[in-house]
Amino acid sequence: MTLGAESQLQLLGATCSKEKPNEFEMVIQGGMLDALGINMYSTLAKSMVEFVANSHDSEAGYVNISIPFDRILSARALVRAEAKKAVAAGKMEPFTVLLLPLPDDIKIEITDDGHGMDPADVQHKFLPVNRKRRLDNGSGKESNLNSESGKRKVMGRKGLGKLAGFGVAEKITIKTKRAEDDFWTVFEMDYAKLSEAPNLAGVTIPATYQTGTPAEKGTIITLSRLRCDALKRGETDLRSTLNQNFFGIRSEDFAIKINGNTLSTPPVEYSFTFPTERPHDGFARTVVEVEEVGNIAFDYVVKFRTPGDSLKNDQRGARIYCHNRLAAGPSLFGLPSGVHNFHGQDYMECIVQADQLDEIGVDLVSTDRTQLKGESEVVIAFMDRITDILRRALNAHYKFKEGIVDQEIVEKNPGWLRLVDSMDKKTREPAKKLLRTLGSQFGVGSREFNEIAPLVMNTMNAGEVLVRLIEVGTSAKEINEIAAALLDLAEVEKSQALTIFRGKLSAIHALRQLINKGKEEWRKKQFEEELHTLLKRNPWLIRQEFSNHLTSNQTLETLCSELANELGVDHFAEDSPKKANLRPDLVFLMNDPNFHELVIVELKSPTIPLEIDHLTQLMGYISDAEAWIKRKFHHDVRVTGYLIGTREEPEKRTRDAITLENQIAKAGPTTEWKVYDLHELLRNTEGAHADMIKAIENDLGEDHVLIIPKSPTALASASSDENAESVAPSAAENAATTTPS
CATH class of the missing domain: 3.40.91 (Restriction Endonuclease)
Incomplete structure (x- = not known):
């Protein structure tokens, strides 16, 4: 069907009448609160970290987090039970239980005695999202590093902490006052209303005022309609997270309290600290030089917990702090898994105080404060230095353990030293290293040490015969003579030992493949x-x-x-x-x-x-x-x-x-x-096995030809053709065929 002339003119006129504005307006819709609030601060502990940092920056002497843990626990159980019934009855969609709120009368209250805010502060400093609080309007640089009176270096930078409450609650009520005012300013941020706003810039937040006295100051934040799923972890997790996120703050200067009880760091016993010289209040100092950029100085200390007190995976490695607040970590960063004494990282904590990292004009700290952001020269050089410190600490820790093991062997198992001293000079050092390895792994005198050491030593140099000679009181001269006569047997046994341990590595490789699968x-x-x-x-x-x-x-x-x-x-x-x-x-x-x-x-x-x-x-x-x-x-x-x-x-x-x-x-x-x-x-x-194999390989020397067990197919081939070339079995074959007794 063809349009008439009149219709064509109308269509042309409609097309030509469209507006062509000279500029556009960016709109921030309410859904942004999910990205900046709920998703970033999905747990109670993460949310509280932001509020504590805000209280610190307000020059408060204390902040108290009041939480009814028992009521929350019982209310969560009841809400989830009712939700499951509703889902089973088809009245509720699955997974929506994660977003259900607790009853309105269950609340969390964060109180501090900081300088507080007046209405102008609320409007121009608190409510602006992503306000760059450190920005100096005159220079355009982020050079305002101190709190209001210059009392402290501030922790905040991005202006997002105010939204942390939405990760835990649907309503945030704020009551705040400056000392010079005779009134409290009170206002409420409601997630339900804000999230539906077509443009957050156009949202108005009603304010009310309550009478106060000049002596009063500070801020009270009340979280209500608490999110059920965000509160699944209790007081233990909250205390642990706060302790990890804030380091070196004295309670006399700024007390962090939970239900009125000042937070304290649980005592930890350490067996070794690196480096030995730490002249800066228990820390060592180093400088990272970044060519054509500048230098960054920081303090550090590496500590190793006592055997048996290993750290969880997410607590191992280095924690980087800027002005007493966690900026990145804990993490092993670039530390390779093959580094010497790698299992020592199970007990390793590294504290890095790098205030300068947070004082430069570029923001290098990621929003979630788990890592440094970007691939800049500064970040790469800094992380390389941290990795090198961790590597050197592991090496020093290993040498320290060797010294302890040597002393313990002298005290608890002198018979082993007599056995080692009776060995050939070439065999003596590898044998000592094996003993040290076992002692470091299991502890000298442990049941594992007493059971495994004989097996290893027997394989090393016919030790069973020598030990028996010692037991029956054979003289040292006679033992040396017999040991010399057993050297040929010792070399064969060492070769067999290495073959066994190679088979073990094949089984280890098969286990790694299963994990990857x-x-x-x-x-x-x-x-x-x-x-x-x-x-x-x-x-x-x-x-x-x-x-x-x-x-x-x-x-x-x-x-x-x-x-x-x-x-x-x-x-x-x-x-x-x-x-x-x-x-x-x-x-x-x-x-x-x-x-x-x-x-x-x-x-x-x-x-x-x-x-x-x-x-x-x-x-x-x-x-x-x-x-x-x-x-x-x-x-x-x-x-x-x-x-x-x-x-x-x-x-x-x-x-x-x-x-x-x-x-x-x-x-x-x-x-x-x-x-x-x-x-x-x-x-x-x-x-456990890498060090043992390395010790035996070093003793055998470069010219040693390893005898590798053949797979059944290779053995059959070799038996039919004496000149057939043997092939080492795959990791899976070795793992399946090698079972050391």
Whole structure:
């Protein structure tokens, strides 16, 4: 159909009548509050950090966070229970429970005695989003680094902290007053209203005023309609986060309180501190020189906790502070996993005080304060220096441990030194290094040391013969003569030892491949059987002294049958355990003349997160085995258990995974079970064997030709052709075929 002339003219006129403005207006819609509030400050602790920093910058002498933890806990449980019923009835969409508020009468109140605000301050300093508080209007540079009276260096910079409350609550009520005023200014920010605004710039916020006295000053912030999911972590997490985010602040200058109790740093015992010389109030000082840019000076100290007091993954490494507030970390930053003594990072804390980093004109601190931002020359040079400090600290820590181990060996195991001193000069140093490695790993005199040291030393140089000679009182001269005669045997044994440990590395590589496969197939499919097969054939991956399992994927009835046979019980058919058809994955029996330990291992596929039900399953195995053993055995048998799998990242954990983490946190040295993440298992095993293999390789020399065990196919080929060239098996083949006794 063709348009008529009149219609064409009308269409042309409509097209030509469109406005062509000379400029456009940018609009910030209310949904921006989600990005700057809820998403950035998704937990109670993160939100409170911002309010504490604001109180500090207002020159307050104290800030008190009043939180009814018990009421919140019970209210959360009730709200979630009602929400689940609504979801089941089809009245509510799944996951909306995460956004539900608690009752209006449950509130959080943050109070400080800072200088407060008058109406002009509220309008021009508080309400502007992303106000650059350090900007000097005269110079255009961010040079206003001090608080109002110059009393403190300010922590804030970006002007976003005011929105932190929306990560925890739907309503933020602020009551504030300056000392010279006779009134309090009160106003409320309501998320529901602000988030629906087409343009935040056009939103008006009503204000009211209350009578006050000149002596009063400060700010009171009240959070109400608290978000259910943001409060899932309690007081312990809040205290830990505040302690980590604020360092070096004396309570006499600025007291941070929770429900009226001043925050204090829990005492920690350290075994080693780096460097030795720390003349700047317990810190060392260094300068990073950035060519054509300038120099940045900072103070640092690295401390290592005592053995057994390892840090969680998210607490290890360096924490960078600017003016007493966390700017980045904790993180190992660029520290490579192959660095010497890498397992020492489990106990390593590094404190960096880099005030100058926050005083330059460029903002280098990311908004979430977990890392430095950008790839500038300054950031790269600074991070390289931190990484180098961590590396040198690990090396120094290793040497320190070596000195302690040497002394402990002298005091607790002098027989080993007599054995080492009787060795050939070429063998002596590698043997000492192996002893140091074992002592550093497990502790001299520990059960692991006493069980593994003989195995390693026997493989090194026919040590079993020499130890026996010492035990029967053979003279030193005779021992030296016999040791010299055993040198040829020693070289063969060392070669065999290296072959065994190479096989172990192959199994370690297979474990690493399973972990990587778990990441790729996360929550897609399970392959617990592959993990079971690997650990069944290489049980030392779980625990160094594990060699042969008692049962593998057998019923509890079979387990008890094997145990009865191992410990010499005649018959038990009428006393089989309850739930006899349950199947623990692996069971080990550790024998000692006066002590027996039954270890039950429960494995979960690397593709699923460990949850509380998995621990309950393991505890059921332990309970059933204990009950039967108490009825039937006269031996002292301790039943323990290991749960092995993948622990979910903190921010992605389900309720059941969080419940499991809570149980892990409450566990102590006497708890009958332990939970191991596969990454932790891999890291511990890699560290334990790498040093041992290196010590043996150094002793054998560059000309040594390693004898590598052949796969069944290669062996068959070699037997049919004497000139056939042998090929080393793959990591998977080695892992499957090599089972050291």
